[in-house]
Amino acid sequence: MKHEDLSSLDRLLAEARRHRPFGEPSSFGFETRLRAALATAAPSFAECLASLSWRFSATVFPVILAAFLFLAMRHHDDLPEGVGGLVSQWAGLLPLPI
Numbered sequence: 001m002k003h004e005d006l007s008s009l010d011r012l013l014a015e016a017r018r019h020r021p022f023g024e025p026s027s028f029g030f031e032t033r034l035r036a037a038l039a040t041a042a043p044s045f046a047e048c049l050a051s052l053s054w055r056f057s058a059t060v061f062p063v064i065l066a067a068f069l070f071l072a073m074r075h076h077d078d079l080p081e082g083v084g085g086l087v088s089q090w091a092g093l094l095p096l097p098i
Contacts, residue, residue, distance in 0.1 A: 016034040043051075071093065 016037055017030060019033055019037045071090075
């Protein structure tokens with residue numbers, strides 16, 4: 001670890017030791033105070049999006065797989081030769097101007 005990283009970590013831990021969410025810190029352990037301090041922080045938009053993506057990933061994967069299989073079965077008779085032709089054909093199905 002760099003010296004700068006160590007000093008910022010020391011500052012974070014010292015701040016967590018000083019934080020007193022429930023009054024007197026001697027009645028609670030350091031981990032309890034640290035978790036309480038972190039729990040009071042409001043989650044950012046990126047954290048909310050990340051938690052939703054992990055929750056719904058098990059549902060979205062079969063839907064994407066079913067869509068891929070549907071499109072593959074729909075176009076299985078007219079597959080072009082080579083990888084370049086296949087990529088250009090599938091890129092034509094995207095709703096984006098590529």
